[in-house]
Every structure is written in C-alpha cells, then in structure tokens.
Amino acid sequence: MNLMQQLIALNIAKVRDRIRNAEEKYHRKPNTVALMAVSKTRSADEVRQAIAAGITDIGENYLQEALDKQLHLTDIDVYWHFIGPIQSNKTRAIAEHFDWVHSVDRLKIALRLNDQRPSGMPPLNVCLQVNTSDENSKAGVSLEQLASLAEQVDSLPHIQLRGLMSIPQASDQADEQQAAFAVLHHAFNKLQKTCNDLDTLSMGMSADMEAAIAEGSTVVRIGTDIFGPR
Ligand SMILES: *Cc1c(COP(=O)(O)O)cnc(C)c1O
Numbered sequence: 001m002n003l004m005q006q007l008i009a010l011n012i013a014k015v016r017d018r019i020r021n022a023e024e025k026y027h028r029k030p031n032t033v034a035l036m037a038v039s040k041t042r043s044a045d046e047v048r049q050a051i052a053a054g055i056t057d058i059g060e061n062y063l064q065e066a067l068d069k070q071l072h073l074t075d076i077d078v079y080w081h082f083i084g085p086i087q088s089n090k091t092r093a094i095a096e097h098f099d100w101v102h103s104v105d106r107l108k109i110a111l112r113l114n115d116q117r118p119s120g121m122p123p124l125n126v127c128l129q130v131n132t133s134d135e136n137s138k139a140g141v142s143l144e145q146l147a148s149l150a151e152q153v154d155s156l157p158h159i160q161l162r163g164l165m166s167i168p169q170a171s172d173q174a175d176e177q178q179a180a181f182a183v184l185h186h187a188f189n190k191l192q193k194t195c196n197d198l199d200t201l202s203m204g205m206s207a208d209m210e211a212a213i214a215e216g217s218t219v220v221r222i223g224t225d226i227f228g229p230r
Contacts, residue, residue, distance in 0.1 A: 008046065009053040011226045012037075015209075019220065022213035033213050036081055038205075038223035040065065041230050044072035050226060051078055059083045059102075059221050063090045067097060083165075083221060085139060092116045100125040102165040102202050102221075105141045110153045117158035124158060127165040127202050132183040140166065146187055147194065154195045163200030163218070164188050170207065177211035185215045 001009070012035075019033050037050045038059040047058060047069055060066035061084030070080065081100040091112035094101060104110050104126050117124045128150060131140030141149050146164075154161045164187060168180035181203050192198050204212025204220035212220060224230065 004046065005049045005052070007228075008049045008226060011228075012050065012053045012055065015222055015225050018209065019213065022210045025210075026214040028213060028216075033217055034219040036219055036221045037226050038083065038221050039069070039227065040084075040223065042227050044069040046227055047073060048076065051076055055226075057081060057219070059223075061085075063093055067093065070097060081221075088112060095124060096121075098124070100127070100162075102127040103129045103139070104153065105129045105131075105139060105149075107149060107152055110149075110156060110159060114156040114158045123160040125162045125200075126153060126159050127163045127200055128153065128161070129165045129167075130184055130187060132166045132180055132187075133169045143183070143187060147191065150191055150195055161195055161198065163198045163202060164191070165202035167205075168203075168208070172207070174211055177208040178214055181208075181212050181215035181217070188216070 015035060019035060023030055023033055034057065036057040036059045037055045039047045040061040057079045059081040079099045080097065081102055082094050082098045083102045086094065086103055086109050088108065091109060095113045095116040096118055101113065101124060105128065113124055129140040130146055131142055150161065153159060164184055166184045171177050184203055185201065188201050201216050201218045202221065203217045206222050206225040209220040209222065
C-alpha cells in the first residue's frame with residue numbers, strides 16, 4: 001500500500017470506531033449507522049482507495065465532477081449518492097447515474113427525476129432535504145411544507161422515498177448540534193406514520209456525527225475525516 005492508501009484506510013478505521021462508540025454510548029443497536037464517504041474535490045484514485053478499504057457508498061456534490069470520476073471507476077460496484085444542490089437541467093444525468101439522491105427539496109425536481117429515471121433501473125432512492133434552521137440557508141424544504149411534499153413524492157412510481165436529510169448550521173457545541181438533529185428526528189418519526197418504508201435519516205458530518213447518531217442517524221456523510229481537509 002502506498003502512503004495515501006494507508007492514510008485513507010486508517011482514517012476510515014478511525015471513523016468506524018467513532019461510529020461504533022457512538023452507537024454504544026447512545027444505546028443504538030450495533031451496525032445500524034451506515035458510513036458514506038463524501039469525495040467532493042477528491043480524485044477518482046482516492047475514491048478507489050476508500051472503496052478498497054471497505055467503503056460501499058460514495059457521496060458527491062457536483063454533477064460533472066462525479067460523472068468524470070464514475071468514468072474512471074466503472075470496474076467497481078458501489079452505491080453513488082448525490083448530495084448537492086440540484087438545478088433542473090441536471091436532473092436527467094442524476095437520474096441516470098446515481099442510486100440515491102439526498103437533496104430533493106421541491107416537487108419540480110422530484111417530478112423530473114421520476115420522469116427521467118430510466119426504465120429498467122430500480123426506483124431512485126430519495127431523501128428529502130429539510131431546512132431545520134430557517135434563517136440560515138435556503139436549501140431544504142421547510143418543516144411546514146414537508147408533509148405535503150413527502151406525500152406527493154411518495155406517490156411517484158420511479159422514486160422510492162427513503163427518508164430525510166439535513167445540514168444544520170455548523171456549531172461546535174454538542175448540545176446545539178444535537179438539538180438541531182432532534183428537529184429532523186422528530187419530523188422523521190411523524191412522517192413515518194403516513195409514509196411507508198421510511199428507513200433513512202441522513203445526518204451527521206465529520207464535526208457532528210456523534211450528535212447525529214445520538215439523534216437516530218442511520219447514515220453519516222463523512223468527507224474531511226476520511227480524505228483530509230479540502
Ligand atoms: C461536504 C459534505 C459532507 C461532508 O462534510 P465533512 O465535514 O467534510 O465531513 C456531508 N454532507 C454534505 C451535504 C456535504 O456537502
């Protein structure tokens with residue numbers, strides 16, 4: 001193994017330890033929190049090293065960058081997650097080249113993804129991105145509009161609504177981090193009563209994954225602590 005490979009493998013082992021410790025500390029069942037490696041700005045080679053170290057899920061924010069990397073990794077079987085902002089003119093390529101989308105926050109985008117998902121591929125797995133701290137960012141559906149959007153997306157045949165995602169305002173206080181995730185956790189529990197088969201709470205990044213696991217995260221999205229600072 002070369003140095004980069006060793007470092008990525010070591011970092012992944014450390015993140016897996018943190019996940020295991022947090023599951024135990026917060027009384028989560030073992031192995032109920034999945035790890036997605038977020039590889040924006042990273043090379044196809046680095047993604048390959050992460051996969052060699054056991055990563056099965058890759059998150060990308062920028063479409064063109066992701067498509068370029070995918071071309072170099074066609075020999076590898078891995079789940080691709082789109083987690084960045086979505087413009088209408090990008091939906092076709094996203095529908096064709098990804099297994100999951102975590103950042104759907106309006107009906108127009110969901111309708112396009114549904115229409116453009118190629119027949120013969122399984123339904124596109126979708127999480128709705130929720131804005132849990134209204135003033136700070138425009139991305140994400142509001143809590144008020146979530147139930148209505150979820151009901152409409154849940155009825156689309158080529159989309160499988162899997163759950164919710166959020167990117168809370170950054171904080172270095174664990175209690176503040178956890179309070180923000182608790183809002184999404186609560187919304188998720190409520191939605192589970194009306195939408196079938198919701199099983200995914202996509203929350204937690206390098207700096208706040210423990211707080212997210214405390215609040216029920218089922219998949220953490222980790223970039224910096226796997227690949228280093230961007
Ligand atoms: C960049 C990014 C991440 C990873 O963030 P790190 O702090 O580097 O772990 C996770 N989710 C989304 C949506 C991102 O854009």
